[in-house]
Amino acid sequence: MSELTTLLRREWLAVRLQIALGVVFVVAAWPKLMDPPSFAKNIWAYDILPGQLINLQAMIMPGVELVIGLALILGFWRRGAALVSLVLLLIFGAAVSWALATGNPVHCGCFDVHAAARTDAQLFWGLKMVLLRDVGLLAITIYLLWYDPPRRFGGR
Amino acid sequence: MRKWRDAIWKALLLTALGGAVGLVNNSLKEPSRRLAWVTDYPEKDADGVVRATANGPAAAADSAPASATAGAPGEALADGLNDSLNTANSADWRRVELPPIDADAVAVEIDPLQTRRLWEEGAVFVDARRSSQYEEGHIRGARSIPIFETALLAERLDQLAFEVAQEEPVVVYCNGGDCQDSHMLAERLWSEGFMNVLIYRDGYPNWLKMGGAIAEGGAQ
Structure with missing residues (x-):
């Protein structure tokens, strides 16, 4: 085991990162759960999903964010929750990259679904x-997937 | 590996649970914050069919893009009205020409003066913004049909179709600028058979600037 992995494989680090990631997801889910139509408008603005799927997406995704956020905070099914987080963050990253690549000035809709008027350049x-933030969160997620709690005597 | 198979199952279960939470959450919301299962959203930027008009005497002066056309007379008018109902200025709307019904266009964009004239003549006005914004303030007499509050949409559209004839002018507006809600609602109204849909492009902020009559409170 290299020194770096020994340095990184710490329960206290894993627990703190997992709680931080969980909080991010809960905070992101909340405004979307409070106002689904705003989030639907946001998804529509990305112009990626076919119209018929927008509402379903706007209903379901915040629920999933909330549940895995809580699971991460409570330390429940950590690896399962981290896997979902991985998939979500990859989807977000792809959507944002697509918006940038096609020159579509959307409001992110990550945390605040009520778009304020801003210029395209700002957007x-x-x-x-x-x-950038998505990449940071992905790094935490991958760390959590990699992390194995130290085995204790008599463990599996 | 067993560890990963286990994780995938848990991930699927968490996703299913999250989906259920999301669906229940949506169904418990008040109608203005609830989504319908499926909505036919108009395509984004599909407003190639929507034509900016160059009919009004003020607008006819320039053949610039719609934003410039709408901006200039709007500001001139607002300045005039700021001197508190200068009679010459407030009479301008009487002389402005309305665009003819265009059967091929989804909707026609109109400028502030044309909007004013239609309002004075008692045309139907429809507010496409969110209910909460409508409650904070709207053009007096306007109805509320928030295009994104899809749980309310069908009922409100039916009501409009019941009360308003399809040839009658219907003026839709939202917040002007980048706001696309009025264009989306216009497309929807056109697909419901309304053939004289007009878009007040500069929207509510411009109406406030013009000193137009407003009202606050509940959706009708």
Whole structure:
């Protein structure tokens, strides 16, 4: 085992990162759960999903975010929750990259679903920051997937 | 590996649980914050069919893109009205020409003066913004049909179709600028058979600036 892995394989680190990631998901889910139509408008603005799927997506995704956020905070099914987190973050990253690639100035809709009037340049800058944040969250997720709690005597 | 198979199952279960939470949450919301299962959203930026008009005397002066057309007379008018109902200015709307019904267009964009004239003549006005924004303030007499509150949409559209003839002018508006709600609602109204849909492009902020009559409170 290299020194780096020994350094990283710490229960206290894993627990803190997992709670932080969980909080991010709960905070992201809340405004969407409070106002589904705003989130639907946001998804519509991305112009990726076919119209018929937008509402379903707007209903389901925040629920999933809330549940895995709580699971991560409570330390329940950590690896399962981290797997869902991985999939979600990859989807978000792909959507934001697509918006940037096609020059679609959308409001991220990650945490605040009520779009404030901003210029296109500000929106594109915002999307780039969002992408950076997404990568950071992905790193935490991959760490949590990699992390194995130290085995105790008499364990499996 | 067993560890991963286990994790995948748990991930699927968490996703299913989350989906259920989301669906229950939506169904427990008040109608203005609830989504319908499926909505036929108009395509984004599909407003190629919507034509900006160049009919009004003020607008006819320039053949610039719609935003410039709408902006200039709007500001001129607002300045005039700021001197508190200068009679010459407030009479302008009487002389403005309304666009003819265009059977091929989904909707026609109109400028502030044309909007004013239609309002004075008692045309039907429809607010496409969210219920909460409508409650904070709307053009007096306007109905509320929030395009994104899909749980309410069908009922409100039926009501409009019941009370308003399809040839009658229907003016839709939202917040002007980048706001696309009025264009989406216009497309929807057109697909419901309304043939004289007009879009007040500069929307509510411009109406406030013009000093137009407003009302607050509940959706009708």
